[in-house]
Amino acid sequence: MPISQTNQLPQNIRESRLEPLNFSVFHPKVLKPDTKPRALTFLYEEKDALRTFGVPKNVLFDFRLYQRPLSIVRDVTISTVDRLQTASGRSSASSRFVLEGASGSGKSYTLVQAVEYCYRSDWIVIYIPRAIKLVDSSTPYTYNTRTQTYIQYDAAFQILQRLLTVNRERIEGLTLESTAAYEHLKGLKAGMTLTSLIEMGLKDKTVVMDILAVVMEELGKQKSRPVLLAVDDFQALYQSSQYRDPNYQIIKSYHLSIPRLILEYASSKRQFARGAVVGAISTANPTYPLPLELSEALQITPPTPTGPWSKRSPTYIGYAAGLQPLHVPEQLQLSEAAVLFEVWMKHKTLHTDATDQLFLSKYTEASGNPRQFVHTGLLQTLET
């Protein structure tokens, strides 16, 4: 006999009491300059960019709470999409911008939306959701005498594998035009496809980092599709890492292979013929605060008091030159907050009745900050 009958409960507690919620799907066609704030779901299917590359931890946490991964389209989303549309026709040297704003304002979410927009617009997408993992001494590293940097072969393997999974159909027609610049790599032939080149790198970890650099270089030369390089925890790349060299000296981020590659694209030392480099600052991990050189390049107030005598690294100043800030407003507009409130209301996560009073009180307590509004306000309140 089913448990619900034996317990005489009014309903079977094992069944979900949530009906399927029908939000529209996030697609470039839906994002227009006059789009009002609304909730759009991500398809989040296998081999999609967000599913394969992953998302930041705070975004993943929310995605697991939602019935289907979704986000709110805000004004900053539309302005980011505008910038990407402009960037799709020109070199990434003129389209390097960094999402900045207060803690909990929605930088990571905006970057996720940018990645999804580019993926659905048939860009070639490379997304690194947790750049801290490249500098926190969590992956193997080894010194390379040719590049005079420390190669992170496992991280390079992971990025290359995900790049291939997400962009396989988009890079099918791309071939290696010339091997003149790649004499250090054996087995390369002019005319070989990028797909076979990547598969060659995935089989041999000793050359995987070199293959990743070659693939990025070739993607930069082609003009058939724009390329997006998106990095969250961007500030972690502009300071010393937690790696140590054999003499126990701290290794700077630009002496690690993958952070160096990203910094070169961020500083236009390398560029994509069409595309953009987009970063997002994160305040989640206090071990990697916003460094002075990056805050001055983006014209943001540094987190700690500084002055003209504060130490600045000329190398990092060079790598941060030319970055444009894209400010994410700290406060949600009332219409955006209303949409967010409606999302959580439809998910039946509120402990109390969904009234205007609850909405306005939590919005005011959070001062419009999205994270405070949702996590501290709506989800933690016991107010009735």
Next chain:
Amino acid sequence: MVHILGVLLRDNSFVKIALTRFYGIGYPTAERICARFQIHDRCKIKSLTPSQITSLASFLASPSTTPLMPILPLASPDYEPPKSTPPMPQMLKRDEVSERRKRDPLVGLKIETELRRQIRENIAHHRMIGSYVGRRHAMGMPVRGQNTRNNAQNARKFNKIERRG
């Protein structure tokens, strides 16, 4: 499970923690050893390659005779890599290194039996010259001026001429 010099290191433990199982290696020395062999912080014993295990074992077997690492050149922002791969810089002999570099804790590292022998020899030397420290070890009493009216139990248990270490 990996055995190095008779010490069992568990597969699922981090290398920089597992190395502290050796007598004479604490957390700072273990971190330096991991950096010396380019083992990252989150590396577990089961992830070590056989060549890494061999090099660790040979280092720990005789840290004083292991050649020192040279200072590896690092790329400037404008560095252009050459087309061929240069050879790895040669390891340095002890007499090729400055006095400052010899202060590296790994240079004079002693572990296990060698360290225990050094401690026994130090205590025996104090006894031989008839110092206060030697007499206190012989009596099984505290050496460093601790109270003996109460406590001093560990000193009575451990302080001997043939101290186990």
